[in-house]
Amino acid sequence: MAPVDPHSFTDSLHPLTKHVHLSLYFDFDSKTIDGSAILTLESPYSGDLYLDTRCLKIHGVYHDTTKSFSSSASIPFILENPDPIKGTLLRVSLTNQISFIITFKTDQSASAIQWLNPAQTAGKKFPYVYAQCQSIYARSIFPCQDTPRARIQYSALLNIPEQMSSVMSAAHKGRMAPLIGEANGACLDEKWAMHGRVVEHFSMHQPIPPYLFAFAVGNIVSKEVGPTTRIYSEPCPVLEAAELEFKNTEEMIKQGEKLFGDYEWERFDLLVLPPSFPYGGMENPRMVFLTPTVIAGDLSGGQVVAHELAHSWTGNLITNATNNDFWLNEGFTTYAERRIVEVVQGEERAALNIGLGCSDLKNEMQRFKDNMEFTKLRTNQEGVDPDDVYSTVPFEKGFQFLWRIERQVGRPVFDEFLKKYIWHFKFQSIDTDTFLAFLKRNLPGIEDEVDLDIWIDGTGIPPDAMDPISTIHDKILSASRDFIAGRMPSDEEVSKWQGQECQLYLESLPKKLEPSQISALDGRFRFSMSHNWDVKVAFLTIVAYSGYKALFQEIDKCLKEIGRMKYLRLLYTGLLQSDLEEGKQFARRVFEEARDLYHPIAQGVIESLLTKST
Structure with a gap:
């Protein structure tokens, strides 16, 4: 076995999947999906082909020309014992085949999928389901080579209740009444053509890594806001x-x-x-x-939108080969996001964005102080759950690295390099060595001017990283130092502050403050009541670390209203690391009450935090 990815069973000696066609029947009562997948390989193959699965029930594997699924048409397969990180290896024994069919059923605990009851939705009338496959969870929806190296095209038929609609990370091709033939012979029985159901057809003709497979089904409406x-x-x-x-x-x-x-x-x-x-x-x-x-x-x-848009070039178009090279996605995308924000929203907004990133990066150094491997850009994640080490390091240290190169060669030169890089590697998945070779070839001598080894394989923040050059940024940091010294910012100083300014101010304060300081902050700014979640959570994180029980009820409401992992990690960590034993007990109680509101990925992350704190 020659694995290509520490988080996948995919073997380098096997052909990769070129195309997947899926037929998926959504059963909201059982919170499962009955499905079939036609996998088409790059070339015919004989022998055991390795596929990733997680908590999938495999009904059978068949020749792709099969219509009756008789036993004589089946293909032998074996499910190995599950691995706690990778899931379960599915071995399919092929005989000079280029395509084949797998029929399967998802589990209620599928790590990519969250099923919401009507009461958990805005309209309170219809259920809702959506998928989140990053980093290694597409395998809990359908059997696949679940590594970014295996870029696939796909098509899908989604069989859903007729009063609902669906979206996918693919082009919508139509909505039609279900016919048995549309299931491509899959073992979906008469349910497929039941009255009251419709089939929505989607197609993705560009090759994407499996973690970008996504769907949502519910009472979904839309509004056109531009030509694209x-x-x-x-x-x-x-x-x-x-x-x-x-x-x-x-x-x-x-x-x-x-x-x-x-x-x-x-x-x-x-x-x-x-x-x-x-x-x-x-x-x-x-x-x-x-x-x-x-x-x-x-x-x-809009800055979050700018980040996701930037991924259209750096991440979706060029993808990291494994999670060891995750910075190639997120570092480039954070750099690209800030370039877009600089043009659309102005240099000061971009500078504040950089300042917040610097604050995040310094906090991550503290988080990983006992395991500095994960402060590197190129990491070794063999035997490591990527969710356990997910952080802003690849985002912010990756940004700082690219910004350092830009400062060295000048923006016009770096812009030309970026365009050439994207054009050269588009629709490919690459590793750090491939990038470095391209960098040295196209910016000759850069390795003599920027210490690439320290940036890529060194721990911590390199000495030539830089804070933004910004008047507003510097004034906010000065205001936070003044607060520690006992002086609140004046009305004139804060008159033009928006959410980012308030967030940076709060994140520049110590994590633990005295009760009188917290009371004074909230009395002046009403941070605990803010409608900006970044500001509210930044303040409540201080409340959590400080063990300020007077505002624990606000933390309780926050943790039961949202499932964004960034916020959950900050607040639960603050409670668990406070000096107040009651804070730790409070965190465990709230999680037990709120866990069903969280996506399975978030549940796992918080469970890990709670386990480590015992």
Whole structure:
């Protein structure tokens, strides 16, 4: 066995999958999906082919010409004992075959999928389901080579209740009445053509890594906001608020094309999910998924959209080969995001964004002080769950590395390098060595001017990293130092502060403050009541670390209202690391009450935090 990825059973000696066709029957009563997958390989293969699965029930494997699924047409397969990180290896014994069919059923505990009851939705009338496959969870939806190296095209038929609709990270091809033949002979029995069901057809003709496979099914409506963009959500005020928050999206696309080349994905639609969505945004091609917590009312949520848009070039178009090289996705994308923000929202907004990133990066150094391996850009994640070490290091240290190169060679030269890099590697998945070779070849002598070894394989923050050059940024840091010395900022100083300024101010304060200081802050600014979630959580994180019980009820409400992992990790960590034993007990009680509100990925992350604190 010659694995290509520490998080996948995929073997380097086997052909990769070229195309997958899926037929998926959504059963909201059982919270499962009955499905079939036709996998087409790059070339015919004989022998055991290794596929990734997680908690999937495999009904059978068959020749792709089969219509009756008789025993004589079946292909032998074996499910190995499960690995706690990778899931379960599926061995399929092929005989000079290029394509074959697998029939399967997902489990209620599928790590990629969250099923929401009507009461957990905005409309309270229909259920909702969505998928989040990053980093290694596509395997819990269908058997696949679940590594970014295996870029696939796919098509899908989604059989859903007729009163609902669906979206995917793919082009929508139509909505039709279900016919048995449309299931491609899959073992979906008469359920497929039941009355009251419809089939929605999707197709993704560009090759993508499996973690970008995504769907959502529910009471979903939409509104056109530009020639390339629609906003989707449940029918609620969120749709109108999102339209205002993300009104600069089309301009961002234009600027992105000027900076990085043609936009290759035809559409850039946005789906605002229920609050349980575990990330700020997910860059699924053609259909970006967003948490409603980014809708702040001051256009700052547009920076999350800018980040997901930037992934259209750095991440979706060029992808890291494994999670060891995750910085190639997120470092490049953070750099690209800030370039777009600089043009659309101005240099000061971009500078504040960099300042917040610097603050995050310093905090991550503290988080990993006992395991500095994960402060490197190129990491070794063999035997490591990627969710356990997910952090802003690849984002912010990766940004700082690219910014350092830009400062060395000058922006015009670096811009030309970026365009050439994206054009050269588009629709490929690469590793760090491949990038470094390209860098040295196209910017000769860069290794003599920038210490590439320290940046890529060194721990901590390199000495030539830099804070932003910004008057507003410096004034906010000065105001935070003044507060520690006992002086509140004046009304004149804060008169023009928006969400980012308040967030940076709070994140520049010590994590633990005296009760009188917390009371004074909240009395002056009403941070605990803020409608900007970044600001509110930054303040409540101080409350949690400080063990300020007077505002624990606000933390309770926050943890039961949202499922964004960034916020959950900050608040639970603060409670667990406070000096107050009651804070630790409070964290465990709230999690038991709120866990079913969280996506399975978020549940696992918080369970890990709680386990480590015992």
